[in-house]
Amino acid sequence: MSKRIETKNVRKPKRRGCLAAFAVVAAALLLFVIGGLWYVDARWGAIASAPAVSLSPVPGTDRVIYAAVDPGRAAAAIGAVVESWAGRSIPSWVVEMALPHALYGALGTDYDSGRIALRFLLNERRLGPVIASVLSGLDIPGRYSAIDWKPAGVALERRGVITLEGGAPMEPEAREAVWYSWNQSLKRSPLELEGGHAFEIVADNRSGGAYLAVASLLEAFDYELNEDEQKISLSSLKFVVEARASIDLLDNGAAAIALSLEIAPEAVERVGVVNLKVGIDEGFQTWTADLDDTHGIALTGASAWKENVIEWRYRLERAADVARLAIEGKL
Numbered sequence: 001m002s003k004r005i006e007t008k009n010v011r012k013p014k015r016r017g018c019l020a021a022f023a024v025v026a027a028a029l030l031l032f033v034i035g036g037l038w039y040v041d042a043r044w045g046a047i048a049s050a051p052a053v054s055l056s057p058v059p060g061t062d063r064v065i066y067a068a069v070d071p072g073r074a075a076a077a078i079g080a081v082v083e084s085w086a087g088r089s090i091p092s093w094v095v096e097m098a099l100p101h102a103l104y105g106a107l108g109t110d111y112d113s114g115r116i117a118l119r120f121l122l123n124e125r126r127l128g129p130v131i132a133s134v135l136s137g138l139d140i141p142g143r144y145s146a147i148d149w150k151p152a153g154v155a156l157e158r159r160g161v162i163t164l165e166g167g168a169p170m171e172p173e174a175r176e177a178v179w180y181s182w183n184q185s186l187k188r189s190p191l192e193l194e195g196g197h198a199f200e201i202v203a204d205n206r207s208g209g210a211y212l213a214v215a216s217l218l219e220a221f222d223y224e225l226n227e228d229e230q231k232i233s234l235s236s237l238k239f240v241v242e243a244r245a246s247i248d249l250l251d252n253g254a255a256a257i258a259l260s261l262e263i264a265p266e267a268v269e270r271v272g273v274v275n276l277k278v279g280i281d282e283g284f285q286t287w288t289a290d291l292d293d294t295h296g297i298a299l300t301g302a303s304a305w306k307e308n309v310i311e312w313r314y315r316l317e318r319a320a321d322v323a324r325l326a327i328e329g330k331l
Contacts, residue, residue: 049125049126050101050123050124050125050126050128050160051159051160052101052102052123053101053121053123053160053161054102054104054123055068055104055105055119055121058106058108058119058165060110060112061108061110061116061117062108062109062110062190062207062209063106063107063190064107064108064109064190064203064204064209064210064212064213065106065201065203065204065210065213065214066104066105066106066193066201066202066204067104067105067106067199067200067202068102068103068104068193068197068199068200068201069102069103069104069198069199070102070197070198070199071099071100071102071103072096072099072101073197073248073249074198074249075096075099076092076249076253076320077249077253077319077320077323078095078099078323079092079095080320081320081323081324081327082095084324097126098125098126098127099125100122100123100124100125100131101123101124101160102123103120103122104119104120104122104123105118105119105120105121106118106119106120107210107213108213109209109212109213111170114169114170114175115167115168115169115170116169116212116213116216116217117165117166117167118147118165118166118167118168119163119164119165120163121161121162121163122162122163123160123161124160124162128156128159128160128162129156131162132154132155132156132162135154135162135164136153136154140154140164141153141164141166146168146220146221146222147167147168147220148166148167148168149164149165149166150165150166152165168216169219169220170212170216171212171218171219173215174211174215174216174219175212177208177234178207178208178209178211178212181234181238182206182207182208182238183207186207188204188206190204191242194244194246197246197247197248198246198248198249198255199245199246199247200244200245200246200247201244201246202243202244203242203243203244204242205237205240205241205243206241208238210237210240210242210243211233211234211237211238215233235270235271235272236272236273236275236279237276238272239263239264239267239270239272239273240261240263240264241262241263241264242261242262243259243261243262244258244259244260245257245258245259245260246258249319250315250319253317253318253319254317254318254319255315255316255319255322256313256314256315256316257301257312257314257315257316258312258314259280259311260309260310260311260312261276261309261310262308263308263309263310264308268305277303277310280303280312284299284303284312284314288300290331291316291322295321295322295325297316297317297318297321297322298315298316298317299314299315299316300315301313301315
């Protein structure tokens, strides 16, 4: 009996020593893994998700055009396009983890400096340093040198915030037309996005700002409207209060396209407004015919008046294919 007890007493320290050694090794491995993950996240932002942010107006300007892309609402379509390029299946969770929270763009007017301001914000979720490096390599300022970009170019300001900012002079004739055709005495809060769309854009033309911003960009890129086009655009757009457009992805792979123009109530029967509606209707008809004839893709819908708002509602089949063709420059 005593021998058994003595044997047990001898083996216990050995077992405890093994457990202690195992605990030390496990702790060291755990610290190594945690340290490695911390390094990977600090260097490439690949582990933790960056916070969601929104785009604030450019300081000193009146924001007149505001757009947003929510990639999460188009994850399935984006995944299909990526798989088509990669030639292999990619798990949906990988695509969703890599997608940014949002992409924002804004145009603002600054009458004091006589310029329009552009600001883009990519609210990345992960891999911010990698994305910023790739975008910098695309040399966007060099490709679009008509815009006076800030020297920083594509900048990773902080986790989740990748920006690109620039500006261009106001087009003189458009600025003068806006001054005489719109009421400049009122200062209004900027229009906001509705939210909940894969893509959305709102143009604030209550004081002619959206018209001036677009005209100035056309001038910057040396796209000149002839005299008739200038008269038509001014006579039509001076009655538009605001414009909104959105795209939503449907479960069956189609997309819902919506466009609305709010017209000043007293101008709904003006010739310029009638011409504007007819022009957009014809644009949709041409696009419908081109998609069907060239790619066999259906686009169906119509326009209608709703009090003083003109609404266009269309359904686009095979949205992922259309996106891929657009990226490849085949539309």
